[in-house]
Amino acid sequence: MQLNEAELPALARGCAVLGTGGGGAVETAVPSAMQAIRRHGPVPVVRLDELGDDDLIVPLSGIGAPTVGHEMLMSLEQPQRLCEEIERILGRRPAAIMAAEIGGSNGVEPVAWAAQVGLPLLDADGMGRAFPEVQMVSMNVAGLPLDLVVMSDVVGNVATLRPVSAVWAERLARAVCVASGASSLLSSYVMTAGQARGGLIEGSVSAAMDIGRSVEGATDPLAALRDCLGACELIHGKIVDVERRTGGGFVHGSVVVQGTDSCRGRMLRVELQNENLLALEDGEILASVPDLITIVDTQTAGAISTEMLRFGQRVSVLAWSCDPLWRTPRGLEIAGPAAFGYDIAYRPVEELAHVGR
Amino acid sequence: MQLNEAELPALARGCAVLGTGGGGAVETAVPSAMQAIRRHGPVPVVRLDELGDDDLIVPLSGIGAPTVGHEMLMSLEQPQRLCEEIERILGRRPAAIMAAEIGGSNGVEPVAWAAQVGLPLLDADGMGRAFPEVQMVSMNVAGLPLDLVVMSDVVGNVATLRPVSAVWAERLARAVCVASGASSLLSSYVMTAGQARGGLIEGSVSAAMDIGRSVEGATDPLAALRDCLGACELIHGKIVDVERRTGGGFVHGSVVVQGTDSCRGRMLRVELQNENLLALEDGEILASVPDLITIVDTQTAGAISTEMLRFGQRVSVLAWSCDPLWRTPRGLEIAGPAAFGYDIAYRPVEELAHVGR
Structure with a gap:
């Protein structure tokens, strides 16, 4: 499956519904995703079972108050700097980008991020919805360790956290985010596909698109x-x-x-x-x-x-x-x-x- | 030169004078430095000109409000975790620990940290006194880049920052410090001895000891x-x-x-x-x-x-x-x-x- 420009409105509508009010406003995410696809081409969407056990998955999300994110757009270099830092730390290139949360703009923006860094998007997420805190993800429910958080802000600052627990990850990431102007790009639970199996909400991208399409042309x-x-x-x-x-x-x-x-x-x-x-x-x-x-x-x-x-x-x-x-x-x-x-x-x-x- | 237990009171007195009221209370730093020397032996003090150009210098300091640091002692593992993270990032073992600031407890604690990680202490610092913010160091005056900050807190969290500027380094490090309970161990301006030449206040440890000794047995x-x-x-x-x-x-x-x-x-x-x-x-x-x-x-x-x-x-x-x-x-x-x-x-x-x- 490939995501092209024409499918973005349906994806965005679905992500907005799954956002339960949060996850950032999809309206701001669509134009930059369209622009990224226009520049870099359609984004391949892969299923978890299509990845090899050693393939590295990079979950990404914006962190911050939506009312701020609304006014402060992401810089094009943020996902690139973040992936470079992960490659520097883990010694290999990521294989796929994943939306940490499918709800709201956080479900749409990964399309742009995947296009910009030239990686496929995984048809999965860590919530099946939106949640306000970084530890509220399926990978945590599944018991994967939250021992690495990488953040990248619009100014160009990159922060790497090695927290002792998920609660400390949230506390420190939130502090860095607030210092960065209450908006940042964040990756936690970077994992191999082997580690991810059973710990993700699979099919989230497809589900969001189905939701978005359901209202198209409907009389009610x-x-x-x-x-x-x-x-x-x-x-x-x-x-x-x-x-x-x-x-x-x-x-x-x-x-x-x-x-x-x-x-x-x-x-x-x-x-x-x-x-x-x-x-x-x-x-x-x-x-x-x-x-x-x-x-x-x-x-x-x-x-x-x-x-x-x-x-x-x-x-x-x-x-x-x-x-x-x-x-x-x-x-x-x-x-x-x-x-x-x-x-x-x-x-x-x-x-x-x-x-x- | 070697620093042994008997010389710590003079060093502490000198560091207190150079602290101009800040840099942490030396009273809390002396017992842990004594304990570290008792356990690991005297700490060699080396001059910058004794180090090879490629030798890695790790400046260390506590960051936070002194009134908090006063009540919250450092954990023994903090310098170890911090040096391990630096070795992981830069791919080689540090050659010497340096006090980022000689003033206050920040001038005494590096003795304990050097003893704990088994490295010599450099007879130099980045201030010749104490200052409240991380960018206020001689390395910054000398134009060395502040592109890496590594922090380690008492809980066990490690944070690595790659800031775009010294001001951003201060802002982000302060946020992480406050989130960690307003006290943290911090290293910035990790540098080779070659890079450090001309950018340090040399002889600070000796100077502090001279100041401390000057009052010993004096009638006035x-x-x-x-x-x-x-x-x-x-x-x-x-x-x-x-x-x-x-x-x-x-x-x-x-x-x-x-x-x-x-x-x-x-x-x-x-x-x-x-x-x-x-x-x-x-x-x-x-x-x-x-x-x-x-x-x-x-x-x-x-x-x-x-x-x-x-x-x-x-x-x-x-x-x-x-x-x-x-x-x-x-x-x-x-x-x-x-x-x-x-x-x-x-x-x-x-x-x-x-x-x-």
């Missing part, structure tokens, strides 16, 4: 998207309150949706930290991380990222189940409600949210 | 110290005000000395950022960075570090001239008053302060 885009995702609609209505605070490299906040039509009289609150974490109604939880909660435009079914939420928007809040890997005890420990400071027991969205409600 | 320690340093006394009196704020990895503040005896009726204020930067009387500058300003106990002539200043202490404030390298235009640009945010023209202490005043 929202229904088409719900079917494709297997999602339930928690509410549809009007955004009546948006609260966002940017600090320490994160965006925290919440958004309140007032029901309209069949949802009249209801109020739903979505809490967020870069991504949508929790959907609440009358103090009752309707869906929670690691399950996916995405706010889409009711008319077009286009996902609305955290930083684009505005008072008065007509939206539907969709929720659907995460990859089974995230529902394991170790998965929940790493990215369940408690990992975000919520003292609640996780319950799967299909038990909490009543479809058709 | 203060006079002996003044003679050894070629310093003038700006004031002697009582500390009547101390202000200190720790934040962002620094200590900022000021101390006010009220004159007694022949200085009765006078008030002197010393402003500090980890180190003493400026001595002012009635709005007039009596001495300023990069010249050295040290507050000593009037009786014993022992230097008092920033974090040990207390109301009521009887002190003398000494000031003397810095190494000529710091008075060059590039030296003043890097560590003159303007580098600390003071909008004043630098004037040498021997022009400003009237000896015997």
